[in-house]
Amino acid sequence: MTDKADPEPARETPGPLDGIRVVELATVVAGPGAGRYLADYGAEVIKVEGPTGDPTRRMGWTGPDETDSYFWKLVNRNKQVVSLDLKTESGQRNLWSLLEGADVLIENMRPGKLEALGFGPDELQRRNPKMVVLRVTGFGQDGPYALHPGFATIAEAMSGFSNLLGEAGGQPLLPPVALTDEVTALVGAFATLAALRHAERTGEGQTIDVNLLTSMFQIMGPLPSAYAHMGYLQPRLGSGIPYTVPRGTYRCADGVxxxxxxxxxxxxxxxxxxxxxxxxxxxxxxxxxxxxxxxxxxxxxxxxxxxxxxxxxxxxxxxxxxxxxVLDMKDIFADEHYRARNMITQVDGVAMQNVVAGFSKTPGRVRHAGRPFDADTKAVLDRFAATSSKAES
Missing domain, CATH: 3.30.1540.10 (formyl-coa transferase, domain 3)
Structure with a gap:
């Protein structure tokens, strides 16, 4: 399955976001996930890491003789990677050179930290009025919980989602994958595209407040309404849903x-x-x-x-x-539909999910896996330093 090549036109046709430049100051999954979706569809995404690198490089499974995890290679595919120390004058100067003329900045620092570094949205948009600033946090830029540590587990608990997971009478459970981060990444990518459309029409950038808690709360469907108007609290039902019966997982005579x-x-x-x-x-x-x-x-x-x-x-x-x-990964890799739809691709020797949506005219594609640490720093900084020099002259 994984050795089936993408159609040749997909390799030659620029993606729909060709010409959009994104600077990414985000780590782990949610913020970088939004950058990944933009990169998959042709945006130039320059990921800026600190001197010790994004911790996702060390998170989860790592192949033999590899230093970077499969998680890193998936979430940061199609990006250029640059290492800067933003606590130094040279690091800040180099970041400004990347931001000059950029369309989007993605960041997921705690509220106030970007401003403390001198790169707050007001200053960014003063210098670059069309810039879209995507801010990804646990709880949002304000509110009583804004400065609390925000992780997917906490959002899953606080959104009501975890309270629904588990067997009747059993303990609340958490999803065994990075569900909240992945949902928030999609929300962030969608919101960025909407803001880019506004900037394209008006020349006016803006700041986007995306967070894990709100993203998960959105998928609770009509449960907030049912409680507000009926006092209804959905119990844990295993795989069941109150309004869809029968619905669930069932064991056949052969154990399947x-x-x-x-x-x-x-x-x-x-x-x-x-x-x-x-x-x-x-x-x-x-x-x-x-x-x-x-x-x-x-x-x-x-x-x-x-x-x-x-x-x-x-x-x-x-x-x-x-x-x-009910499929496991072994089943998925053998499944005829996954194969026919080319849902798993292989790039740089790594099998991973292919692009999330098919486009008939300007398809996205996976060009390369997440790059080694510091791989593009010199080339990228030299390019933008030269661009900056030409602009000044």
Missing amino acids: WVAISSSADSIAKRVLALVGLGSDDRFSTFQGRSRNREALEVYVADWVASRHSQEVIREFRRVDAAIAK
């Missing part, structure tokens, strides 16, 4: 787990008919299925448990109902 969803009423009716409940009035409506969720879930679980996974999947697909085997 499958996921089933009946979010659409038409699909729910097909599932009910398949398992022999098509004429049961208790389950004829969304509300009825929700009221009788325990009885319905037990019936579906028993139906699945008495059959081999191949039969379960075949029968669900025969009636055009939603089902899938």
